[in-house]
Amino acid sequence: MPQFEQVEVFSSLIFWSLLSFGILFFLLKRYAFPPILEALESREKKIRGDIDGAEKLREEARVLKENLEQELKSAHDKAKTIVQMANSESKKIQEKTLEETQAKVRQMQNDVEREMETSRNKLLGEIRSYTAALTIASTEKFLKKALDDKEKKRLAEESIEEVIKEMQQRTN
Amino acid sequence: MDSPLHHFELHPIIPISVMGVDLSINKAILAMWIGCALVFGLFMLAGKKGGSVVPSKLQSIFEIAMEFIQGMVEEFIGKEEGKKYFSFIASLFIFILTCNLIGLIPGSYTITSQLAVTGAFAFGIFILTLVIGFAKHGMHFLSILVPPGVPKIMIPLMVPIEIISMLARPISLSVRLFANMTAGHTVLAVLFGLAMSASIWIGWMPFGFTVIINGLEIAIAFIQAYIFTTLTCVYIGDVIKLH
Numbered sequence: 001m002p003q004f005e006q007v008e009v010f011s012s013l014i015f016w017s018l019l020s021f022g023i024l025f026f027l028l029k030r031y032a033f034p035p036i037l038e039a040l041e042s043r044e045k046k047i048r049g050d051i052d053g054a055e056k057l058r059e060e061a062r063v064l065k066e067n068l069e070q071e072l073k074s075a076h077d078k079a080k081t082i083v084q085m086a087n088s089e090s091k092k093i094q095e096k097t098l099e100e101t102q103a104k105v106r107q108m109q110n111d112v113e114r115e116m117e118t119s120r121n122k123l124l125g126e127i128r129s130y131t132a133a134l135t136i137a138s139t140e141k142f143l144k145k146a147l148d149d150k151e152k153k154r155l156a157e158e159s160i161e162e163v164i165k166e167m168q169q170r171t172n
Numbered sequence: 173m174d175s176p177l178h179h180f181e182l183h184p185i186i187p188i189s190v191m192g193v194d195l196s197i198n199k200a201i202l203a204m205w206i207g208c209a210l211v212f213g214l215f216m217l218a219g220k221k222g223g224s225v226v227p228s229k230l231q232s233i234f235e236i237a238m239e240f241i242q243g244m245v246e247e248f249i250g251k252e253e254g255k256k257y258f259s260f261i262a263s264l265f266i267f268i269l270t271c272n273l274i275g276l277i278p279g280s281y282t283i284t285s286q287l288a289v290t291g292a293f294a295f296g297i298f299i300l301t302l303v304i305g306f307a308k309h310g311m312h313f314l315s316i317l318v319p320p321g322v323p324k325i326m327i328p329l330m331v332p333i334e335i336i337s338m339l340a341r342p343i344s345l346s347v348r349l350f351a352n353m354t355a356g357h358t359v360l361a362v363l364f365g366l367a368m369s370a371s372i373w374i375g376w377m378p379f380g381f382t383v384i385i386n387g388l389e390i391a392i393a394f395i396q397a398y399i400f401t402t403l404t405c406v407y408i409g410d411v412i413k414l415h
Binding site: 040 | 177178180181182184188193194195196197198200201204205208211212215216218219227231234235238239259260262263264266267283285286287288289292293296350354
């Protein structure tokens with residue numbers, strides 16, 4: 001086999017292969033590996049950072065959603081309470097208004113009744129006094145003279161006229 | 173018909189002699205240089221924009237290769253210790269793979285089919301592992317010759333066995349690569365020789381096989397580079413962890 005027989009080429013093969021490997025090792029380590037390894041590392045960092053960021057955002061979104069749901073629930077409860085309160089308030093106002101109106105009506109009714117009573121009493125008093133005056137006046141006339149029916153009628157008319165006049169004067 | 177081993181003969185192209193030592197440039201060295209220049213050029217092209225976060229196709233290929241080697245180094249040497257040796261292991265893998273592949277181009281030469289070269293690399297790695305072992309553990313490194321849990325009475329027997337096993341490592345490492353490369357190229361040379369010497373009616377058959385075997389050789393080039401590098405990692409990992 002030439003690989004065993006050509007001993008004279010061993011020195012050059014060993015020397016140049018080791019030297020070439022050494023140079024290639026140096027060049028690759030110095031110039032070729034760093035950019036690729038850095039790119040790998042920065043990509044790994046970026047992906048890791050992105051995943052962490054996404055995880056963080058997801059957590060924030062979850063907390064935010066929970067808070068919003070809680071707020072929404074409390075807003076619902078609050079709205080429900082407000083509606084209930086408004087209902088009871090309006091009911092109260094309604095009842096109060098009804099009661100007030102009823103009281104007012106009752107009051108007005110009482111006032112009117114009282115006024116009517118007063119007016120009636122006043123009227124009755126007046127009628128009584130006029131009747132008395134009329135009776136007195138008629139009696140006076142009857143006593144003064146015995147009169148015929150025609151005269152009686154005339155005297156009664158006269159007395160009525162006087163009473164009406166007196167009433168009119170009092171009214172005025 | 174030429175001998176299929178004729179392909180492995182080397183003749184000086186640029187004769188150089190330094191103090192009586194022959195350092196002539198031959199076909200194997202030229203092929204190795206072309207391969208190394210090509211791979212370095214490709215690496216520079218891949219990382220020309222300083223390695224962008226969104227990689228190009230070429231950068232992606234090299235990134236996959238780097239990650240693959242990184243995984244191998246971390247597995248056998250360790251995550252922290254592995255960082256120190258990553259560049260060396262990656263360069264070794266790329267160098268051997270380039271040398272293996274460049275020889276598949278017709279008319280080229282695989283320098284890894286020379287036992288002197290694979291032997292020199294394997295011996296160099298063996299020395300390197302000893303240096304790392306003594307530098308890291310001092311004289312305690314010699315405890316690598318006594319596997320843990322061995323009864324004291326067995327130690328005189330185990331130490332020579334372990335020494336032989338350690339010495340066998342560079343031999344197996346170098347012979348494995350050399351033998352695989354030589355065998356593959358010999359088979360290719362035989363088949364191609366048959367294809368050339370036979371008439372066209374029958375010659376297409378060995379030629380077809382040459383093409384198939386050539387494809388297989390590409391896979392073997394990768395596998396052998398992987399095995400050589402993995403075993404280097406294992407040897408370095410062994411001397412770092414001791415047991």
